[in-house]
Amino acid sequence: MTGHRDLPEMAARLLLFAAVVAGCGRRPERTLDAIAAEQESLPVLYLTRGGDELVAAPALGDVVVEPKTRQLAFRAYVCTHPNCPDRDRRADGRPNLFIWEDPLWRIDDRGEPQYEVVPDRMAEIVRRGGTQEPTCPACRSRRDPSRETPAERGEYRERVSYYELPASAARRRQLDQEYQERRGAGGASGPAR
Ligand SMILES: [Zn+2]
Numbered sequence: 243m244t245g246h247r248d249l250p251e252m253a254a255r256l257l258l259f260a261a262v263v264a265g266c267g268r269r270p271e272r273t274l275d276a277i278a279a280e281q282e283s284l285p286v287l288y289l290t291r292g293g294d295e296l297v298a299a300p301a302l303g304d305v306v307v308e309p310k311t312r313q314l315a316f317r318a319y320v321c322t323h324p325n326c327p328d329r330d331r332r333a334d335g336r337p338n339l340f341i342w343e344d345p346l347w348r349i350d351d352r353g354e355p356q357y358e359v360v361p362d363r364m365a366e367i368v369r370r371g372g373t374q375e376p377t378c379p380a381c382r383s384r385r386d387p388s389r390e391t392p393a394e395r396g397e398y399r400e401r402v403s404y405y406e407l408p409a410s411a412a413r414r415r416q417l418d419q420e421y422q423e424r425r426g427a428g429g430a431s432g433p434a435r
Pocket of ligand 1: 328379381
């Protein structure tokens with residue numbers, strides 16, 4: 243019989259378990275790392291070429307297979323260039339979204355995305371109708387790259403970014419605040435001591 247010797251250890255484990263459960267319920271004792279991890283995993287929007295939408299975790303990468311249509315879906319970008327022809331076209335709160343389609347992706351026989359490996363990747367992407375950088379199609383229709391200054395081209399690049407879903411944006415702001423509060427309270431960035 244070893245029961246007596248093990249009792250204090252068991253009690254300690256139970257206490258630890260209770261503390262963990264209580265911590266989960268209250269939430270404020272998260273580390274800065276945990277807050278940052280949630281920020282990086284907030285849902286993002288993917289679009290197929292046909293405009294079908296898929297909300298998923300960003301960890302899936304820049305391309306996924308949309309389950310209903312079985313089409314490739316790429317991360318949605320948004321253009322905020324002041325001269326964008328599509329700037330105010332959409333009234334549903336989602337401005338001009340587009341995708342940066344990489345034509346080297348295809349869906350294999352098992353329905354998984356596969357990337358074709360070629361010697362000169364960027365040249366091949368452009369040859370197949372893709373672009374070297376995320377490019378708003380509406381702006382592109384008005385642009386003449388041969389006449390653009392580097393500054394003009396740079397502004398087009400800077401005015402496109404990943405689209406952030408409104409719910410994710412709101413949650414990110416909450417997490418920003420939580421992060422600041424935690425840091426102000428001397429929050430550790432590593433695991434709890
Ligand atoms: Zn644009």
